Amino acid sequence: MESPEYETMFRAEEDHWWYRGLRDIVFSEIDRLALRDRAVILLDAGCGTGKTLEVARAHGIDASGFDLSERALAFAVRRIGGSVARASILRPPFADGSFSIVVSNDVLCCLAPADQVVAMRGLARLLARGGRLIVNLPAHPSLSSSHDRAVHIETRYTRRGLSDLLESAGLEAEILTHRNTVLLPIAAAVRLFRRFVSRGTEKPPRSDLRPAPEPLNSLLATPLLLENRLIRLGARFPLGLSIYCVAHRRGERERVAPEAPSGGGGHESS
Secondary structure, three states: OOOHHHHHHHHHHHHOHHHHHHHHHHHHHHHHHHHHOOOOEEEEEOOOOOHHHHHHHHOOOEEEEEEOOHHHHHHHHHHHOOOOEEOOOOOOOEOOOOEEEEEEEOOHHHOOHHHHHHHHHHHHHHEEEEEEEEEEEEEOHHHOOHHHHHHOOOOOEOHHHHHHHHHHOOEEEEEEEEEOOOOHHHHHHHHHHHHHHOOOOOOOOOOOOOOOOOOHHHHHHHHHHHHHHHHHOOOOEOOOOEEEEEEEEOOOOOOOOOOOOOOOOOEOOO
């Protein structure tokens, strides 16, 4: 990610409509799993500026995180007031089976394809028996734009592509769907227009995380929240700006918590 984008992310995560919708679907799943076993231990793999960790801890969840970017970690420490590990998603500094839930939002997409396989296998090994991996990733390769260059997105996924990646790590999806579907036509039109008007010019890449005034921000969040509700009720969308997945290791769907949970999340020193 380009360095200025970390501050943009730090500010946007507080209330931007896109993050509001993402948190809603991720934490509704986390809360559902937590109801089954109170000893939930969560890892945010590629925690960025730390908002997921902040919300998880506000939910009373034992949550750990790591990121490779020192700039991202500085913002994360500022947000949560505690230490966060510096590590690569290719080499997570935690013991096998340490976490009931592993969350990784828009991280694997920034890796080369071969590294995506390595990272997914690493995330799978961190899951406790019956644990869940929750992933959100950008969709539709045709929508690559200046935003992708600004945040270093290497891959936009199809459902088949993500399913194959899960399978390579011995994981299977219980939820695999596109999301951010209602706004897809608008986003596609905007990106195609920008691509056309910027053709032949060189400008520094910039993400799409720009603040929207209220009530527009809440208006844009509304379809995401509605889609999330439908997904929770079993709906699956064939198109959307993002792909959302909840997966478990093959044959291990029942148990959620680690068999021997520890207060420190079971991580090794790094």
